[in-house]
Amino acid sequence: MKITAIIPARYASTRFPGKPLALLGGRPVVQWVYERAAQVFDHVAVATDDGRIASAVEAFGGVAVMTSPEHPSGTDRVREAFALLGAPGDVVVNIQGDEPFISTEQLRALAACFDHPDTDIATIVRPFSGTYAELADPNKVKAVRDDMGLALYFSRSVIPAVRGRDTELWPALNQYYIHVGLYAYRAAALNAITSLPPSSLEKAESLEQLRWLQAGMRIRTAVCDAVTVGIDTPADLEEAQKMLDRHE
Numbered sequence: 534m535k536i537t538a539i540i541p542a543r544y545a546s547t548r549f550p551g552k553p554l555a556l557l558g559g560r561p562v563v564q565w566v567y568e569r570a571a572q573v574f575d576h577v578a579v580a581t582d583d584g585r586i587a588s589a590v591e592a593f594g595g596v597a598v599m600t601s602p603e604h605p606s607g608t609d610r611v612r613e614a615f616a617l618l619g620a621p622g623d624v625v626v627n628i629q630g631d632e633p634f635i636s637t638e639q640l641r642a643l644a645a646c647f648d649h650p651d652t653d654i655a656t657i658v659r660p661f662s663g664t665y666a667e668l669a670d671p672n673k674v675k676a677v678r679d680d681m682g683l684a685l686y687f688s689r690s691v692i693p694a695v696r697g698r699d700t701e702l703w704p705a706l707n708q709y710y711i712h713v714g715l716y717a718y719r720a721a722a723l724n725a726i727t728s729l730p731p732s733s734l735e736k737a738e739s740l741e742q743l744r745w746l747q748a749g750m751r752i753r754t755a756v757c758d759a760v761t762v763g764i765d766t767p768a769d770l771e772e773a774q775k776m777l778d779r780h781e
Contacts, residue, residue, distance in 0.1 A: 536644055536717075537622035538574040539598075539614050540566055541607035542630035544583035548766050553586050553630050555770050558777050560593070562764055565633035567595045573640040576621055579630065580614030606741065608716075612727045615720070623647075626717040629763065633773060635715075636759035643717045643755060646682075652753040653722040654745060656684070657713040659757060665691070665700050674712040674740060676754060684752040687712055687740050710756070716742075722750060 542553040542563050549555070553563040563579060563586065570577045578596040581587055582604075587597035598614040611627045624647050628635060639657050646655030658676045661668060668675070671689035679685055686692065695703045703709075718726070726745050734743040746752060764770050 534624060534647060535576070535622035536574050536624045536626060536647075537576040537578070537615065537618065538570040538626040538628055538640075539611045540570065540577070540579045540628045540630045541610040541614075542579050542581045542583075542586050543610075544581070544586055549764070549770075551585075552764055552770070553581075554589055555764070555767075557633055557764075557770065557773055561589050562633050562770075563590065563630050564593050564595070566628060566630055566635055567593070569633075569635045569637060570626075570628055570640065572637050573644070574626065576618075578614060578618060580610045582610075608723075608741065609727050612723050615723065620720060622720065624717055624719055625723050628715065631764045632761050633764065634762050634776075636757070636761055638759050639713070639715060639755075639757050639761070642757050643715065646717065646753040646755050647719070649753060651751055653719055653750045654726075654742075654752045655717040656742070656752060656754055657715045657757050658710040658754045659713055659760070661704065661709040661711050663704060665703055668704055668709055669700075674714075676710045676712040678710065678754050682754050682756075684742075684746065684754050686746070687738070687742055689738055689740070710754070712742075713757070713761070726750065 554561045578598050579590045580598050580600045582602040590597040598617050600610050600613045604610040615625050643655045646652050675688050675692050677685045695706050732744040732747040734747050
């Protein structure tokens, strides 16, 4: 099985313009992501709509693919880049360009999901441990899985509910899983999902993966405890630098 990792990276960002090129430990953030991915996959590329990012990637020896600036999501950008690369592989991994410390453990767990021939899409979930107040944060997307590891549903609400018990006790009474927004797709599934219109469940929860579930796609989940650090703001970059300094 051939796997291609593609890192969608845009220059425009409301909260942090140019963040793929922001320096962390003297290297652009996107370079950190690229080098982590290259530890696991033989084929890695950055999909971007900005020449500055493409030039930076090529400067550190990476592969960059120029894509349309009109894509509504990173998934669509990944699909175009995969096609422009000549569709080199059976599986495509979509790695966010703002996760400099992406775990190689997570990437290997994603790839292993495709050992199951019924897997259309793979993603990561993390076991939750904490308070109900933390669990109820709508920015923490909850995932419910079946006994084989296939996703049943994703929600911003706390699911499942523990009937008849105080909500503060729920985390102790049930194992909850938090969804980590890292995906891999079989090539055919990637082509299929990018042609689907937004679904009713997706619109209700504002979660793209519900469009895929609603269309009958099988999303296999891999459980991984690793916690990554995303960079959405300049303050996040400062925290990432402090983390790097502590480990040097």
